[in-house]
Amino acid sequence: MSSVTELGPRRIPSYVDSANQHAGGVVGIATVRDPHAALAHPSVVMCSACRLRAECLPGELERGALDALAGRLVSTRRKVAQGEPLFRAGDVFDSLFAIWTGFFKTVVMTRQGREQVTGFQMAGDLIGLDGIHAERMTVDAIALEDSQVCVIPFAGLQEVAREAPPLQERLHRLMSREIVNDHNSMLHLGSMYAEERLAAFLLELAARLEARGYSGSSLQLRMSRGELGSYLGLKLETVSRTFSRFQAQGLLDVSHRRISITDPDGLRQVIDGAEM
Amino acid sequence: MSSVTELGPRRIPSYVDSANQHAGGVVGIATVRDPHAALAHPSVVMCSACRLRAECLPGELERGALDALAGRLVSTRRKVAQGEPLFRAGDVFDSLFAIWTGFFKTVVMTRQGREQVTGFQMAGDLIGLDGIHAERMTVDAIALEDSQVCVIPFAGLQEVAREAPPLQERLHRLMSREIVNDHNSMLHLGSMYAEERLAAFLLELAARLEARGYSGSSLQLRMSRGELGSYLGLKLETVSRTFSRFQAQGLLDVSHRRISITDPDGLRQVIDGAEM
DNA sequence: CGGGGTGTTGAAGCGTCTCAAAGCTTGTGG
């Protein structure tokens, strides 16, 4: 029980009021040129010293490009309490956000209130790429646990990218990866049974956690059954039933949001075995 | 019947052998530095004179940036016959492709042969953004009618983008749009009934055609029921039945792949009316 | 004019959803 994967700190004692960070529906207003923001969040971000470097925007950049990032770009951090939005659809797009600690979901919504979770993001992931197109966010980004994000003003990022080709390359690859991920989700949603979708999701989540140094077999889900169901195109009851069935088959142990994958190969067979 | 929308030329008489364009699994090898390709496809592309400028990569760029595009970048065109691949998943990524005439589908496939159509692309659309991430294409791009594409070597595009900020901006917006589109597809796949999915698809397709100067009410589908079903996460029979139901309700007229939308507001109500 | 690919339609089966109730966990206030 003590080796269970935890995503970031369990509890972050006190947060600045997250409401005023969102005033006027504008997000990402905190840039290096904004003294108020600098005061509110005096922490100066140093990508070169960050443990998440490899997963995050910097990637494998060499020193020069890294310093350009650290010095001119990522200047502030923002805290977002569990359940609070980092931004909402319709907010003006200003900045990308790199998750430093915590866990988020992104949700698209129709006028009629129909919801679809489009992804779950963890430390090192980038949020906000969808906003570039129309300079407006198109999704809600909600913290599923107390989180901290690095604010990356996009105009500045583009500027630096022009001078540092490796950074430009990296940005393009990350945007492209987002597209590939979405295609993968579409594959799940469009042509798989509930068991296959859940199995694929769990294996992918475990792999992402493992890439960040956590256990790939014992995981703590940060989303509810309903949120997971939305992402997978299933109702929460179906998600719950499918978990129970997996447990009955000896593939994993479920205790609410604590999942232990006991037979990863079995899960892989759930995906591979069931032919079209 | 004579005002029916046609996408591009009805028939392009003769094509160069498309097989050798795909030799070795490498696509997009035809760059300005490749004399053979230049010989095979001597047409020099002039974005500034192209009717699709606004929809395509150049967007609303001013003259200087446009000339940079035309002169240094898009140097060759490729023809792809109906049913033939522009590229396949696993091919080395070299270039983006801008559709000049024709219509494509992109398809992801699992090892077990499960397929998912991830999108349909028409004149002005960009194909290949998914390949940037790992320098390999991740989808098959198949021509659904005889088509011609402009080849845009990506290394060169990045280079020019560094010198022409408006072009850089444009590229980022297009990549972001792709992400937004995919999220929209996920919404359809994850939380809609067959009728809603098809109605949303038809309205969106009509809007895209209209933006390109075609009729938004009378359209000629380029994909089979099966391909459309794959994109919508439905079986071909379900697509066919849903078309029939729409016709019975007086929303549209169906005759194989010829669709006349007679009641667009009715179609919108199909999406909006059915609450969660 | 015939054949193959494509589209339509019907009937039965199956997977997921809906509705409902009960169990469990967590947080809060008495």
Place this chain on the structure above:
DNA sequence: CCACAAGCTTTGAGACGCTTCAACACCCCG
């Protein structure tokens, strides 16, 4: 510290929508 409330999860039973399997119609192309 316990009790209770609120929210989340589990489980069951029946309904519903889509798929499957099958047969037939249609259109295009040679």
